[in-house]
Amino acid sequence: MAFVLSEDQQMIRDTAMSFARDELPVSHLRDLRDGGANGVDPASRAKLAELGFFGVLIDEAYGGVGMGMVAMGQIMEAQGRTLAATPLLQTAVLGASLLSLGGSEALKTEWLPKIAAGEVTLALALDEGTHHAPLNVSTEAERNGQGYTLNGAKRFVPDGHHADVFIIVARSFGDAGQAHGLSLFLVPNDAEGLTVQALNTVDSHGAAHLSLDGVAVSEAQLIGAPDAGWEVLEPALDRGRIALAAEALGSSQAAFEMTLEYLQTRKQFGQLIGSFQSLQHRAAQMFTSLEMTRSCVAAALAAADDGSNSLAELASLTKAKATELVHLVSNETVQMHGGIGMTDAHDSGLYMKRARVQEALLGGASFHRDRYAKLNGF
Amino acid sequence: MPFDAPEELDGFREQVRGWLEENCPASMRTPMSDDEVVWGGTRETFKNPDSKIWLERMGEKGWTAPEWPAEYGGGGLTKAQSQVLSQEMRRIKARPPLFSFGLWMFGPALLEFGNHEQKARYIPDIVMGKTRWCQGYSEPGAGSDLAGLQTKCEDKGDHWLINGQKVWTSYADQADWIFCLVRTDTNVKHDGISFLVFDMQSEGVEARPIKLISGSSPFCETFFTDVQVPKDQLVGELNKGWTIAKRLLQFERSSISAGGFGGTGGSGILPPQEYAKQHVGLDESGRVQDGDMRARISDHLMYSKAFGLTVQRMTAEAKAGQEVGHTASILKYAAAKMNQEKCELLVEALGTDGLGWDGDGFAEDAKKATRGWLRSKGNSIEGGTSEVNLNVIAKRVLGLKEHQ
Numbered sequence A: 001m002a003f004v005l006s007e008d009q010q011m012i013r014d015t016a017m018s019f020a021r022d023e024l025p026v027s028h029l030r031d032l033r034d035g036g037a038n039g040v041d042p043a044s045r046a047k048l049a050e051l052g053f054f055g056v057l058i059d060e061a062y063g064g065v066g067m068g069m070v071a072m073g074q075i076m077e078a079q080g081r082t083l084a085a086t087p088l089l090q091t092a093v094l095g096a097s098l099l100s101l102g103g104s105e106a107l108k109t110e111w112l113p114k115i116a117a118g119e120v121t122l123a124l125a126l127d128e129g130t131h132h133a134p135l136n137v138s139t140e141a142e143r144n145g146q147g148y149t150l151n152g153a154k155r156f157v158p159d160g161h162h163a164d165v166f167i168i169v170a171r172s173f174g175d176a177g178q179a180h181g182l183s184l185f186l187v188p189n190d191a192e193g194l195t196v197q198a199l200n201t202v203d204s205h206g207a208a209h210l211s212l213d214g215v216a217v218s219e220a221q222l223i224g225a226p227d228a229g230w231e232v233l234e235p236a237l238d239r240g241r242i243a244l245a246a247e248a249l250g251s252s253q254a255a256f257e258m259t260l261e262y263l264q265t266r267k268q269f270g271q272l273i274g275s276f277q278s279l280q281h282r283a284a285q286m287f288t289s290l291e292m293t294r295s296c297v298a299a300a301l302a303a304a305d306d307g308s309n310s311l312a313e314l315a316s317l318t319k320a321k322a323t324e325l326v327h328l329v330s331n332e333t334v335q336m337h338g339g340i341g342m343t344d345a346h347d348s349g350l351y352m353k354r355a356r357v358q359e360a361l362l363g364g365a366s367f368h369r370d371r372y373a374k375l376n377g378f
Numbered sequence B: 001m002p003f004d005a006p007e008e009l010d011g012f013r014e015q016v017r018g019w020l021e022e023n024c025p026a027s028m029r030t031p032m033s034d035d036e037v038v039w040g041g042t043r044e045t046f047k048n049p050d051s052k053i054w055l056e057r058m059g060e061k062g063w064t065a066p067e068w069p070a071e072y073g074g075g076g077l078t079k080a081q082s083q084v085l086s087q088e089m090r091r092i093k094a095r096p097p098l099f100s101f102g103l104w105m106f107g108p109a110l111l112e113f114g115n116h117e118q119k120a121r122y123i124p125d126i127v128m129g130k131t132r133w134c135q136g137y138s139e140p141g142a143g144s145d146l147a148g149l150q151t152k153c154e155d156k157g158d159h160w161l162i163n164g165q166k167v168w169t170s171y172a173d174q175a176d177w178i179f180c181l182v183r184t185d186t187n188v189k190h191d192g193i194s195f196l197v198f199d200m201q202s203e204g205v206e207a208r209p210i211k212l213i214s215g216s217s218p219f220c221e222t223f224f225t226d227v228q229v230p231k232d233q234l235v236g237e238l239n240k241g242w243t244i245a246k247r248l249l250q251f252e253r254s255s256i257s258a259g260g261f262g263g264t265g266g267s268g269i270l271p272p273q274e275y276a277k278q279h280v281g282l283d284e285s286g287r288v289q290d291g292d293m294r295a296r297i298s299d300h301l302m303y304s305k306a307f308g309l310t311v312q313r314m315t316a317e318a319k320a321g322q323e324v325g326h327t328a329s330i331l332k333y334a335a336a337k338m339n340q341e342k343c344e345l346l347v348e349a350l351g352t353d354g355l356g357w358d359g360d361g362f363a364e365d366a367k368k369a370t371r372g373w374l375r376s377k378g379n380s381i382e383g384g385t386s387e388v389n390l391n392v393i394a395k396r397v398l399g400l401k402e403h404q
Helices: A007-023 A026-034 A042-050 A069-081 A088-102 A105-116 A230-263 A277-306 A311-342 A348-360 A365-375 B006-023 B049-061 B079-091 B101-113 B116-127 B241-260 B272-279 B291-319 B327-355 B364-380 B386-397
Strands: A122-125 A140-144 A147-158 A165-171 A182-188 A194-199 A207-218 B133-136 B152-155 B159-170 B177-183 B193-199 B205-209 B219-230
Touching: A007 A042, A007 A069, A026 A348, A069 A088, A069 A230, A069 A277, A088 A105, A088 A122, A088 A165, A088 A230, A122 A147, A140 A165, A147 A165, A147 A182, A165 A207, A182 A207, A182 A230, A230 A277, A230 A311, A230 A348, A277 A311, A277 B291, A277 B327, A277 B386, A311 A348, A311 A365, A311 B291, A365 B291, B006 B049, B006 B079, B101 B116, B101 B133, B101 B177, B101 B241, B133 B159, B152 B177, B159 B177, B159 B193, B177 B241, B193 B219, B193 B241, B241 B327, B272 B291, B272 B327, B291 B327, B327 B364, B327 B386
Parallel strands: A122 A165, B133 B177
Antiparallel strands: A140 A147, A147 A207, A165 A182, A194 A207, B152 B159, B159 B219, B177 B193, B205 B219
């Protein structure tokens, strides 16, 4: 397990960090929000594509650079630092992983090069309730002759409001709660019967509710075997969870640095507030949590590349730790900044708003504690 | 020698494997009960006679201290070779031949700060386990504020004269020698401390064991009344003992967080989820019935895993030269929290079976868990309280200023 980056990985980290700092600072998200863009940002998207970030997980044979999750994690961490709204998680991590792991040769040849080139935005549409529950899928896929008809609804799909193509998880067999019977379908955004309801979300990244009313899909649009979509979905979700944890780590680190700087400049009672022991101890505890989460993220990213059989365990560990971290740090950021932290003009609030979305997507701490216990046999 | 060619290491591995095969007694390849731990020194009784043979053989190779210089009886191995040795020992489940504050704390400090004569005099007996050392640091009035220590050391021309009291001196009643912080200048705080070593048999030394809330303990209070110490037993320069003390605390915090904590309860105790399964029971879907306890156990297991990964990461980064400063304080703080949580969960999962003290009616492992839980309360106090460690992180790592 490598805890130290290779030269190539370090280079992509440096590139991603300076890109986020120079091109996608927090003020950029603020501008998007104030301009009503709802997280849709084609210009930045094009620049990310130019840097090759969409093809990091895609094999060279399909037009990607095949650098793997450790490299992808650096990019996610960088975008987390500045809260950048990008389609990388949905398109370059989840979409690319699902297609790479389960796509037919025809699907891979058609879609992976487009993803790698940054020509297409994908969105995995999985959850149907208000909490992440990947097996609780009731959206129905009814077989009819050459294909399937989809009926159901999906909630809070990230990037759903501007995705070109959806990967819809539907039930072709059995009942909600069962792993067997899930199937994954590639559905274009203009499919007949598909309605996309754009959502204005608290983090200004946007999302969408979907409703599927008799959407017809052909067998060729299936990712993975029919009824056995879980075999593809679960490892892809774990990659997504780790990538999102890396993003949350970046947000936590940046919010922590901002807070630390404030502690070292703000004076009250004739003292730097950072000289008060109650704040020093809380800062030291946050730092300890940051360091421990960083270890989990690094180990999980490496495990994804090594094909480790403890990927599920490490993914849940990492998402739980990153969720707790970003929750703690974002709250403390507001509290330690005091009144200024409550104002819209200050960035504290933006970190806290994005934190809650990072926490909820792909499972919060309680979801992953439950999964970790199950994986450990209790 | 920073680099070991893989083929050379392979050759070394073969040698080690062969040597261990021949020299590690069969009973030294079995799990060790707490009372079979070998601490060495003149009072060592070697409950298992094989452990004496094992210590002698390893000591002669210098492999009790594999990376220490061969000049002073150490193994003279490179880091990579030393890793091979520990891998090969783990492979055959060999017991550590020696537990020793000399190996973990005093030796590394002496190698760094001592003169040649001192190293030649003390190091070989540490390697062989012939001398057992104890640490004279804390005093009744100097705990967290260690530099406030008052044990007086006067220069009497041909010797030092020591008067004062130490406390929490682990195994002082078992030790042969002590390494000790003393005050040689009362006008300044940190710059008036010196580092001395002396024989615990010296006239005027008295060690009394302290009984803890857990019923027993390795700790003593140690009294010094007109103890005469030869002049050449000062380590480092006069009044520069604090530098050595700080370095040594790092060794102590690292060895504590590397797993040397009191209170884990020792052998025979199961992980908390096993007691929860047995005593709380499972529901139809195989989950521990008490969902809240289950979540907290899961959270603890994740914390432990994150801690383990952090130790690995910091080790890897240190090797690559990208060390986070004051790693030891971060790890010590986290390790104390982790161990205490584990001990609380063990007792909670055992329910009333975790509330026995002694005698029949309670299983041995349960009683150990109970005593271990009580002992673990000291984890956030000993070797630097959690609050002091947080101060160190805030000031030395994060650069926050002192209150004026």
